[in-house]
């Protein structure tokens with residue numbers, strides 16, 4: 247019996263309604279460890295090149311890891327992967343909550359869905375027993391309603407449910423998969439792939455808690471958490487104010503995207519801050535399974551123009567950024583209502599808010615008018631207009647819903663000339679609320695990340711620039727980063743930082759670890775403790791070197807998938823907007839990325855990664871990572 251994991255993967259053929267249980271070798275688990283690294287093995291081997299992501303040939307994978315469900319903070323996360331309907335390259339999205347740990351307790355480390363069910367179904371996995379059930383009575387229902395029906399139907403209020411919402415059913419391209427009605431595998435359109443398979447929900451419940459190899463070591467690490475929290479200002483802020491604790495900081499350093507990424511400071515940042523949320527609408531803090539940080543928000547608004555039901559949690563920083571400062575909106579109640587609509591209907595709030603901000607900028611410049619908006623004054627700062635358009639998007643109705651439900655890159659193609667300059671997309675994914683004009687290593691990572699612009703695929707620049715606190719630098723030294731470069735540099739040392747921390751974060755995404763708990767700088771536990779935890783749970787004598795190789799393996803398998811789909815250096819490019827000077831106020835006013843510095847950094851990054859000048863992994867790199875088999879599937 248292995249420590250930490252079940253040793254079983256469930257294969258579900260939705261076309262035939264049949265199941266198979268695979269028991270991979272221990273070596274397979276040690277080499278890939280879980281999450282999207284494990285998923286890529288199946289996706290590379292089985293998904294034919296060039297398929298429509300919404301065809302039955304696409305695979306949809308759910309993977310936990312060898313440490314999911316262990317009794318320690320930051321391990322309850324799950325990855326969903328498939329070919330993405332957004333980028334047409336690899337799709338990848340992660341979510342936390344209680345669903346991931348319960349999934350593991352139900353008896354499997356991963357589930358792979360193939361084919362397409364002839365009618366809507368949901369899958370239940372209860373104590374290792376899988377079954378498909380008719381889901382026609384759930385169709386068209388919002389997430390909270392489906393939760394209630396399924397808990398009643400299965401006569402168990404403690405089942406955990408991951409589901410698609412009505413948005414995926416009507417074909418919103420950036421639909422996600424929602425668990426607890428307030429945690430989302432949001433990005434890259436994984437909900438739409440699930441809808442294309444006629445799979446409405448996955449329900450899990452189980453008693454099979456993972457065996458721990460060294461319980462005493464894990465308990466010691468766990469007990470250190472509450473002592474470390476108050477000593478670590480970043481963690482303390484995250485716990486007390488949630489992810490919105492960074493609104494004020496990002497605004498101060500000029501990286502709070504404002505009015506569709508045209509400015510780096512929002513004059514009303516305080517009105518949408520974590521502090522303001524705590525003072526006004528916060529009802530309580532929430533958490534993920536076994537996590538002491540409790541960074542999740544639960545808000546309630548019962549009076550006034552806009553309302554928020556605590557069942558749907560509360561907005562994260564990214565949601566506040568995209569529906570708030572991106573749209574020039576300073577009303578936390580309106581933003582909270584937008585957050586709730588995204589969770590009820592099941593859409594990615596980053597893509598959704600950013601797409602509305604893009605449409606607002608098109609309206610402000612007269613590229614679209616009242617005819618296209620159906621009479622809505624879609625101006626920055628107009629909260630009513632934002633919510634009206636959001637309601638159109640999630641139902642794919644009205645004048646703008648069907649257009650914007652495709653995301654901003656496809657909307658720009660429909661509207662034509664002049665709109666492209668307002669895009670903030672990479673590989674058709676809208677940039678999150680951290681500005682690469684100031685956080686320049688993020689410029690590189692936004693460009694090269696295999697599933698589009700993403701803020702959780704590497705560490706951010708302020709943690710590796712001159713003047714960084716010893717606490718952060720001491721941890722970065724553990725992965726051989728010793729010499730913080732100057733503010734806003736994108737020189738060689740910053741490229742090394744981008745690549746090394748990208749590999750570290752990729753390892754975290756293979757092990758399904760929360761990046762607020764484990765990381766190379768400010769988090770609760772650093773690299774050493776991350777390795778200590780994995781050793782304690784699995785009994786494997788892992789080194790940081792071995793773990794970094796897992797992360798690098800994942801990046802290279804994803805890259806191989808994209809190469810096979812025809813992606814090249816031309817897809818590792820940034821939108822024009824990032825090369826134009828920012829307007830407005832603050833330390834980033836007038837700041838822009840330079841084409842030459844970006845291309846020089848990109849060249850160096852490819853070389854560091856062992857890729858060709860076109861961004862393609864070499865045979866030597868596959869050998870280095872022990873994945874030469876990938877070449878057979880290119």
Ligand code: SF4
Nearest residue numbers: 320534537539541760
């Ligand atoms: S830090 Fe927050 S998001 Fe991460 S596991 Fe804990 S409660 Fe969940």
